[in-house]
Amino acid sequence: MRKVSFPYMGTSYIPIKRLLTALGNEVILPPKPNTETITLGCKFAPEFACYPFKIVLGTYVQVLEAGADTLVSTGGVGPCRAGLYTTLQEKILKSLGYKFEMITLEPPGRHFADLMCSIKKLINTRLSFRDYINIGRFVWKELTLLDKAERLSHKIRPLEAKKGETTEVYRKCVAMVAKAESYKELAEIEREMERLYDSIEKKDFDPVKIGIVGEIYVLMEPSANMEIEETLGNLGVYVERSMFLSGYTVSNAVMDLFHIAGERDIKKLAYPYFKEMCGGHGRESVGNAVHFARRGFDGLIQLSPFTCIPEIVAKSILPKVCEERGMAFLSLTLDEQTGREGVRTRLEAFVDMLFAKRKKMRLSSTKSNFVKEMS
Amino acid sequence: MKIGIPRALAYYAYYPFIKTFFEKLGLEVVISDETTKEIMDKGVEDAITDACVPVKLFHGHVSNLKDRVDYVFVPRFVSINNEATFCPKFLGLPDMLACSIKDFKNMLEVRVDLKKKRLRLFWLCMGISRRFKKGFFTAYNAYIRAILSFKNYAHQFLQGGIPPLGIVAQRKNLPIRLGVVGYPYMLYDSYLSLDLIKKLINMGVYVVTPEMVPEKDKMKQAKKLKKNLFWTFSNSVVRTAYHFLENRCVDGIIHITAFGCGPDFIVDKLMELEAREKNMPYLTITLDEQTGQEGLNTRLEAFVDMLKIKRAKKEAALA
Numbered sequence A: 001m002r003k004v005s006f007p008y009m010g011t012s013y014i015p016i017k018r019l020l021t022a023l024g025n026e027v028i029l030p031p032k033p034n035t036e037t038i039t040l041g042c043k044f045a046p047e048f049a050c051y052p053f054k055i056v057l058g059t060y061v062q063v064l065e066a067g068a069d070t071l072v073s074t075g076g077v078g079p080c081r082a083g084l085y086t087t088l089q090e091k092i093l094k095s096l097g098y099k100f101e102m103i104t105l106e107p108p109g110r111h112f113a114d115l116m117c118s119i120k121k122l123i124n125t126r127l128s129f130r131d132y133i134n135i136g137r138f139v140w141k142e143l144t145l146l147d148k149a150e151r152l153s154h155k156i157r158p159l160e161a162k163k164g165e166t167t168e169v170y171r172k173c174v175a176m177v178a179k180a181e182s183y184k185e186l187a188e189i190e191r192e193m194e195r196l197y198d199s200i201e202k203k204d205f206d207p208v209k210i211g212i213v214g215e216i217y218v219l220m221e222p223s224a225n226m227e228i229e230e231t232l233g234n235l236g237v238y239v240e241r242s243m244f245l246s247g248y249t250v251s252n253a254v255m256d257l258f259h260i261a262g263e264r265d266i267k268k269l270a271y272p273y274f275k276e277m278c279g280g281h282g283r284e285s286v287g288n289a290v291h292f293a294r295r296g297f298d299g300l301i302q303l304s305p306f307t308c309i310p311e312i313v314a315k316s317i318l319p320k321v322c323e324e325r326g327m328a329f330l331s332l333t334l335d336e337q338t339g340r341e342g343v344r345t346r347l348e349a350f351v352d353m354l355f356a357k358r359k360k361m362r363l364s365s366t367k368s369n370f371v372k373e374m375s
Numbered sequence B: 001m002k003i004g005i006p007r008a009l010a011y012y013a014y015y016p017f018i019k020t021f022f023e024k025l026g027l028e029v030v031i032s033d034e035t036t037k038e039i040m041d042k043g044v045e046d047a048i049t050d051a052c053v054p055v056k057l058f059h060g061h062v063s064n065l066k067d068r069v070d071y072v073f074v075p076r077f078v079s080i081n082n083e084a085t086f087c088p089k090f091l092g093l094p095d096m097l098a099c100s101i102k103d104f105k106n107m108l109e110v111r112v113d114l115k116k117k118r119l120r121l122f123w124l125c126m127g128i129s130r131r132f133k134k135g136f137f138t139a140y141n142a143y144i145r146a147i148l149s150f151k152n153y154a155h156q157f158l159q160g161g162i163p164p165l166g167i168v169a170q171r172k173n174l175p176i177r178l179g180v181v182g183y184p185y186m187l188y189d190s191y192l193s194l195d196l197i198k199k200l201i202n203m204g205v206y207v208v209t210p211e212m213v214p215e216k217d218k219m220k221q222a223k224k225l226k227k228n229l230f231w232t233f234s235n236s237v238v239r240t241a242y243h244f245l246e247n248r249c250v251d252g253i254i255h256i257t258a259f260g261c262g263p264d265f266i267v268d269k270l271m272e273l274e275a276r277e278k279n280m281p282y283l284t285i286t287l288d289e290q291t292g293q294e295g296l297n298t299r300l301e302a303f304v305d306m307l308k309i310k311r312a313k314k315e316a317a318l319a
Helices: A013-022 A035-044 A051-065 A081-095 A112-122 A129-159 A165-179 A183-198 A216-220 A228-234 A245-257 A264-270 A282-294 A309-324 A340-374 B011-024 B037-046 B053-066 B093-100 B120-131 B136-158 B196-202 B215-220 B232-247 B264-278 B293-318
Strands: A003-005 A070-074 A101-105 A208-214 A237-241 A299-305 A328-334 B002-005 B028-031 B071-079 B107-113 B176-181 B205-208 B252-258 B282-287
Touching: A003 A051, A013 A129, A013 A165, A035 A051, A051 A070, A051 A081, A051 A216, A070 A081, A070 A112, A081 A101, A081 B264, A101 A112, A129 A165, A129 A183, A129 A228, A129 A237, A129 A245, A165 A183, A208 A216, A208 A228, A208 A282, A208 A309, A208 A340, A216 A299, A228 A237, A228 A340, A264 A282, A282 A299, A282 A309, A299 A309, A299 A340, A309 A328, A309 B093, A328 A340, B002 B011, B002 B053, B011 B028, B011 B071, B011 B136, B037 B053, B053 B071, B053 B093, B071 B093, B093 B107, B107 B120, B120 B136, B176 B196, B176 B232, B176 B293, B196 B205, B196 B293, B215 B232, B232 B252, B232 B264, B252 B264, B252 B293, B264 B282, B282 B293
Parallel strands: A003 A070, A070 A101, A208 A237, A208 A299, A299 A328, B002 B028, B002 B071, B071 B107, B176 B205, B176 B252, B252 B282
Antiparallel strands: none
């Protein structure tokens, strides 16, 4: 039996584990990125590799030590570097003396035959067509549920009366989804989840709204971005992230099959500022920034790993977008040397500034009303 | 009408074509001054901090030009062949400039995408000439002249010269041959590379750069990688290095890269792993706006001395 492992990103390990097990593999669950992962990654990765590369490489070393013999990861067609990571990681790990097979899942648009070959390697049991449908339906439901749980937690965290309650509920939800066995159970969990979030005691006020854009890995993996959403939520900020795993899967796996560029409207929004596809999520970052501004968000935070090329291009464009549309902008560059407290201080200052700005606007508007009434 | 060409990035790879084309169209071509400290400082000031040095330099050269010409030529290089594109910073260059440089209104943005269509370059040139209201025959003549000029430029490289640095030919019978690989905008900007190539030549080294290796030899190495790299210049660099390593036609390889260069960490690691396997001396030099002359000199001297000693030992053993 193949012992398969994969990179750790947010809560995606739950549906991926389920899928690989159902296809007849033994799964070695990757550990949540910790200091050891990052130390290992930095030790073996080139200096200028981006942070996700280092974390993923560290994870690979850990799972290979734990006995995995097959690594699965996604590929890409560029020009973002991430599409070549598996090639380089395979070379580095082999030069360290590990023996394993690297399976790269390329996007279906341009490498359909290649993708089918890779998937065939991962199917190690006999399944009927009906089974495939059932597995697909179950995993997809899990994925959407996890995203929903996270989205709800972002919405409710700034409003909670007792600090930390939402985080607790969120953890409970993730654990429930991870334990579910059948599709029916998942439907029940969805109702239970809504009930749990409803039962949190809430304050009634209008929180400051901040949108988060940036590179997918640091966006999705809380240990890479110092739990930015939780920190901001605890400061009383409504956070919305531009990207979730289910949406990403649709635009990059399903739409790509039919050669439709995903998130078309976002690309259209980015067009006045950013006219060319430049790989990664550079253009999506700009497009989402415009989208957030239109919806009246107060601020924008861009997360990018150090030396990420598409985000550097986006970073030089975003200040102009935000200035034109009256939105505050903060860019955070993350790597293995980023300190938690440093990030926290900057976030606090940013949020304080937004609160002050809001207060000032409210004051000036009430004043004008007052003046109107007087006259 | 005056048209300005910034002396940075793709300029070093394609300038004979661009320059001849605009000249033959009947426009006055102004090329920005050679890189100086002022240009560098201006670029560092305008560009965002995370960008690599060549991109910052491009900002500096644009600032140097924009007030004294009617148009500044800013190409958006997307692809020049079917297999690869350019670095994302090339793809987003005009957008970055529009946001980073204040009052930059006279940008002549040209999208260069020559993928999968024949005569794409020809129609692109026709499009540009139409923008300047030039007739078909003038444009056609300019296009042909430009291509000839570029072929001549490529030929000069194959003969062992380095035209952007004004080196016509190198002495062939030098004891040490060194492969110096890196992107054209790193190697041939004598301020940015701190005159590295000339320094090596003065030390008695025959320098071979990626442009001096025939395209045919590079293509032979293309199959060695499971997946082609996504970037045209990077492919050229990796293939050149693999060519050197396979045929052992050089004594050592020096890779020149910019601090924070995105594609280069993959390129560098690939070459390093391969060089270690093939037992070839390999040196990486990372340059940025703060690199000092002396540090570089010391490292180059040490590397070349080491190669000389190695060669002397080998000869002694043979004798």
